[in-house]
Amino acid sequence: MRLRKSRRVVHLVFWLSVSMLTVPFTGWTAGQQPAPESSAQAPERQRDCAAVLAVVEEQNRKLQQELRHIKRELTLLNQNMEKPGIREVIAGVGFILGLFGAVALFSLRRRFRADREA
C-alpha cells in the first residue's frame, strides 16, 4: 500500500518535471517567431497575446493544483512513515523480555552458585 502510493508520487513528480522541462523551449520558439511590425496588426497581436496569456495562466493553475495534490500526498506519506508499526512493537517487546530474561538468568546463576558453595 505504502509502496504503491510512493510510486504514484514518483510518477507524478516525473511527469511534472518533464512538462516543466518543455517550458523554456516553448518560450524559445515563441521568441524566435518574427514579430509582425505593421501598426495595422497591433490589435490582432494584442488579442494573440491575451490568448497566450490565458493559456499560460490556465496551465499555471493546473500545475499548481497538481503540486498541491503532490504536497498533500507527501505529507500523508510522511505521517504514515512516522507512525510506529508492528516491527517497532515486536522489537520493543522482545527487548523487554530479553532484558528481564537476562536478569533472571544472572540472578538464578548466582543463587545456584551460592547453593553449591553452601
Next chain:
Amino acid sequence: MHIADGVLPFSITAAGYALTVCGVGISLRTLHNEDLPKIAVVTASFFVASLVHLPLGPTSVHLLLPGIVGALLGSSSFLSITIGLFLQSLLFQFGGLTALGANALMMGTPALICGWLFRRIRGQTRTSNAVAGALVSGIGTMMAACILAALLMTAGEDFWGVARVAMIAHIPVIVVEALVGAGIVSFLYQVKPELLIPGAASG
C-alpha cells in the same frame, strides 16, 4: 502524554533525571527474583498500551495505564515504567531521551502512589477489587495529567494553554482507563489472584 525534547528548562530536566534514578534504585532494591516475569509482562503491556489510540475530536489520546502498573507491581513499577518509556522514546519517537527523566517521573510517581492505594482499598471480594482497580486507574491518570500540567507550567507562560488543553483532553482518558482497570483487575482476581499482590512471589 509525553513531554517532547527541549520543552522543559535544564534544571527541571536534571531534577527529573535525578528523581528517576532514585525511583529506579528503590525499585531495584525491593526487587524479588520471582517477580521478574511478572514485571517483564507488565512492562511489555505498558509499552504497547500507548499505541492504543482513542480518536477524540481533532486529536487522539492513548492509554497510559500508570494505575494498573502500580497496582500490579507496587514498588517495582518505577523500573517498569522507566524501561517502557525509554523504549517508547527510542522506537516510537514519543517524548525524547533528554525528557525521559521528567516523563518517567510523571508516570512513575502516580504508579507508586496507586500501588500503595490499591493495597489499602482493594478488600476481599471481586467487586471491591474491581472498584479499587477502576478508582486507582482513574486517579493514576489524573495525577499523571496534573504532573504533566505542572511540568509544562515550569517551561514558561507559553505552555499554560497547552497545560490546560492537556488536562481537558485527559478527562475521557480517565474514564476509559477506569473501565480498562476494572476489567483487568476483576479478570486477574478471578484467574490469578496472586498477581494482584505486589512483591509476593507469584509461584
